[in-house]
Amino acid sequence: MNTIWHLVLNGISSGAVYAALGLSLVIIYRATRVVNFAQPALALISAYLAYATTKATGSYWLGFAVALLAGTLLGVLVERLLIRRVSRRSELSSIIVTLGLLLVLQAVAGMIWSNEPHAFGYAFDFRGRFSATDLFAVSAVLVTAAGVLLLFKFTPLGLRMRAAAFRPEVAKMLGVRVGLMLTAGWGLAALVGSLAGMLAIPPFISPNVLDKVFVFALTAAVLGGLDNPVGTIVGGFALGIGLSCISGLVGPELVPLAALAVLVLVLAVRPSGLFGRTIARRV
Amino acid sequence: MRSPRTTRVLAGVLASALALSACGGAGETGGGGNRSADSAPGVTDDTVVIGTHQPLTGPAAPGYSKISAGARAVYSYLNDAGGINGRRIEYKVEDDAYNPTKTVEVVKKLVLEEQVFAIVGGLGTPTHSKVVEYLNGEGVPDLLVSSGALMWDDPRKSPTTFGYQVDYTREGKIQGKFVKDNFAGKKVAYLYQNDDVGRDTQAGLDRFLTDEVVAREGYDPANTDVNPQLSKFQQAGAEVVVCECIPAFTALSLLAAAKIGYKPQFVLSSIGADPATLKGLVEQFAKQAGADVPGEALLAGVIGTSYLPGPNLTDDPWSTFFREIHDRYAPSEPFTDTMVYGMVQAFTFAQALKAAGRDLTRQKLLDAMTTTSFDGPGLTPFGFSADSHSGYTGAQVIRINADATVTVIQPPHVTDRGDGPVEPHTEERPSPDEVVLTGS
């Protein structure tokens, strides 16, 4: 019993990370119908910048701020320079473009900071079954998620962003600067993604460190329903806890297989995820 | 369709061509023996081309990508001094990203296209095991494989393949005896990588440790969450944790133990006990963890095995020698065990090349591997002989200090991989000045 409790606690903090990265995927997916494979790379670059900042100044929080800022900027740039040109073309084009970007950014990170791992600190004391760092991770994710949801639901900006996402053409006719909204969506998503990166990367940073996390985050988003932020957050935590238990009780090597099994089972029953909208899908 | 017959005939031609391709069973060994090793591709009057495959990119690159940088530094040093027997060593490094498919491709590229004379220090068990048969079939010397797997030592089947590292079972035996002798009566847990590293090391450990072992947990290199494993050790009351882990997982385990307030005695395998790397990885956490855990506390007192004159053996002349090469030829890279690993490998190859003589053939190089007495740089001798291609045969036991220096707590011991005893190795090594490779 004790063991299970430990595994659950352990899973909650990794689940928070899946939830946050998943959320960033959902924001972008809702806004531009693009699954952003470059998301881990955006988070990676911003985390490396945080690493460099922290190393230069000694301040974790300065690095943290740099990461969030850099992440947002990267998201904005990527949307403006690349995605705008391909997103309406086809699903595959945007997949391949973001994939290409992932490779480029990972390679650039390797060129600048080498492929060797570097120590990457936690925000707070990491010691304890549910340490200050774990608490920070979970609450940061929950606060961010709540903030994103409130932004979408209750602010004019959020309303514009949703309109631009759901019916870009109609939104344009109503005077919404749709392009700007999509850019804002990418910026916001990349901000959340960088937060996820800052939480997921410790203890070590290396160019491929977020690959696995990304796969699980995408799994969480698909589980929860790709256009449903709440579902994705629930999916992220559920996946984190579930995989931690499987790793501890059955075997660590089965984690990817278990993720696959869960995904297949859920999608067999609900093809648009647990909380996805099945009816509103347009061809 | 108008002419189904023509079509069928054509289809038949193509299909039977495929069927013809193998009248015999695909798994039955066909004809074709070893190529003659009495040739010397890749050798000219003033150069010899050698190759290796290393994971330079991808998820497996961290921890390994600097080995070839170390080797390259030594080759540059030797070349600048006039080369070996008047030949410069040209070192071709191919990136296989730790992907066996790519390993086969790049090794065939090295052999067929680059026409290398030998493969030196090909890295990894899952990767290199896929090319051993090919290299032996082609008669290509396959020297100093960068892995502690047992399979490199098979002179009958793989006459051109030679090991390098102390194999996992030997190292396990030395660790097992050390723990048995020094931590008598304490409960022991194993954290192992769930492949041949884990399997072979445990075989060695188990020769000395039996009832003391209260928990065995594997980790998967793709899953960086080792908290569940460490939690189980804590619950089982293990006081000694033997960690047969690569550096990242050693560090992860140390951090995971600190996280749950678990303070066992860690015993590390040589593959994951590089103090410089570990220090780089853990010190930052210690800084942030608050005043009560000083940075060093995570590392201090950890026990490990080693067989090379690492950067921390400051009074070892070989360590000094390699540091000088490092400072001159690769000053921008950190001077770590990993780097020394590549440097010793390169130096050892150069020793064999020297012994093979000016009139070079592949066979002469292979002969030199078994006849040369490679005294130094390694701390223990190689097991090379007519009927053994086993790499280093033993290791010393070290304790890592708070400042990431090390103290030797058990001098080099050697053993075999069977039932043989673990015995001290007493022979003196020559100093670098006494091993002259260059000039005439």
Place this chain on the structure above:
Amino acid sequence: MTSTNTSRPGVAEAPASGGLDRPRTRVVPPLLVHLLAALVALAAVVALTLLTDPFTNLRIATVGYYLVAVAGLALLTGFNGQVSLGHGAFMFIGAYTVALLVLHVPAFPLWADLLLAAVTSGVAGLLAGAAAARLHGPYLAGATLALAVGLPAVTQRFPELLEGSNGLSFTVNSTPDALVGVVPPTRWQAWVVWVAVLLALVVLANLARGRLGRTLRAVRDDEVAASLAGVHVGRTKVLAFLVSAVCGGLAGGLQAFLLGTAAPGSFTPALSLSLLAALVLGGLGSLWGALWGALALVYFQVWTEDFSDLLHLPTNVADNLPLALYGVVLVVVILLFPHGVQGGLHHLRLRLLASRSPRRGVTDRVTDADDPRSEGEA
């Protein structure tokens, strides 16, 4: 889904196979055309291998097995519009099938091993297709990516049989005794691979040309309309998965035969993603695209590595440069040539045709296939 050639007969339809691209005449059945083309192609490959060194022969063979894999994916993703990020999983199954057969049933001839690899993988494709038939877009992408990540983990579960992360290594004996010593092994392997590849392509080309091809496209373009027209949408999608998995399995089997390895480290998600990238690079919706994609997959890496070797850069930069260049090419090609190499070639040919006999509108048709349905419905 973007495609240069929806079902406009004659004009925008890229040749599905073979080198013959004349207006279809009723006299010659397509299967025969494809078979003849395959024989010509085989002759060309054999000639090519005779002219090149053993290592180039190996690369020619490598192009071959990637070609089958990408062609299978072309059917699934290009023709049928199901985006799979997990095609490597089928190669994994094919490779392990061949490996296990070679090791445990040595008496089986190679063609039987390859056939069984294709069959096993086909069964897996059937299951995957059944699970995936209801999924759309990113859900399918996510599920297939999970397949690519999850399936190779099976090797860890059965370490005795599958040798865990080290995988299996073996040698496949295929050269007939009479040819040992006469034909270099890599040359012989290239021949075997290409015979199998061309057989598979003939089958694929026929399927693509025939009723299945039309059904696949119909389902891709509009599921509702297709089902109203009497097409069984679910069954068609599963069938697409089946065919593409058979190709993936065959490709994996050929890879195992060629390289003598089957290990989980070879079947990373990166493999699946690069197959998809190759498909898009080459050009969707045509089997020719698969050829360009396979060529790019093999040769692009070689060039970038040679290129970065030339520059004498610091190790960190040199190690990562090929990866970066690959990424840049993916992005640039998609931005500038959204229909891939095949689309570009096709466009070029139309231009040439148009300049010879000025016929307005032909090129227009190709370009605005880009996005007839505009953003309002996203």
Place this chain on the structure above:
Amino acid sequence: MLEIDAVTTTYGAVRALDEVTIGVDEGSITAVLGANGAGKTTLLRTISGLVRPRSGRITAFGRDITRTPTDEIARGGLAHVPEGGGVITELTVEENLRLGALWRRDRADRAAALREVHELFPPLAERGDRAASTLSGGERQMLAIGRALMSRPRLLLLDEPSLGLAPLVTERIMHVLRDLRSRTGLTVVLVEQNARSALSISDRGFVLALGRVVASDDAGTLLADDQLRHAYLGF
């Protein structure tokens, strides 16, 4: 107010609009009529910048808007209610309405506009919190028009507002339009297949066929022209 001068719009090789010239006076209601595929919708989409004309010129409010982006045109005072209304079903009724006036800075005026729309279409006030997907067809059309009015436009483009609606609802909508015009001086361009009900409230009418203007006259004259009615308007 609105001048469309020799505008040609093409889809690939097809000319959806062929040298169309139309003038709309301030404060008028103009009906654009024609059969399916005549180019009516394309005309509206070209005016509001959703499609770019191949040639020709469009001026509105005295400005050339031929190349102006849609959202900017909208913020200039042009509201376009597309065919089917373009209600965003994922949002609530009230969110849809608010969206119509978001670009206007005057907060108090936005609230006033919302009140006015609620008075104009009481069902929208009752269903404010409901998802727009729960509305009936008539209510959706009201929502679409109400949303357009939220921005207090000077020019309103309406694409088939009566499509699929019961005659009673259609009549109510037409009534509201006429009423608005007389109260606020709103200029309306109304695209309709239902020519009779459109012309009944219009000042002028244009008839499109295969992308060309084939007739233009006062609404009454058009209604009375039997030949034209038979040839193009089908009643």
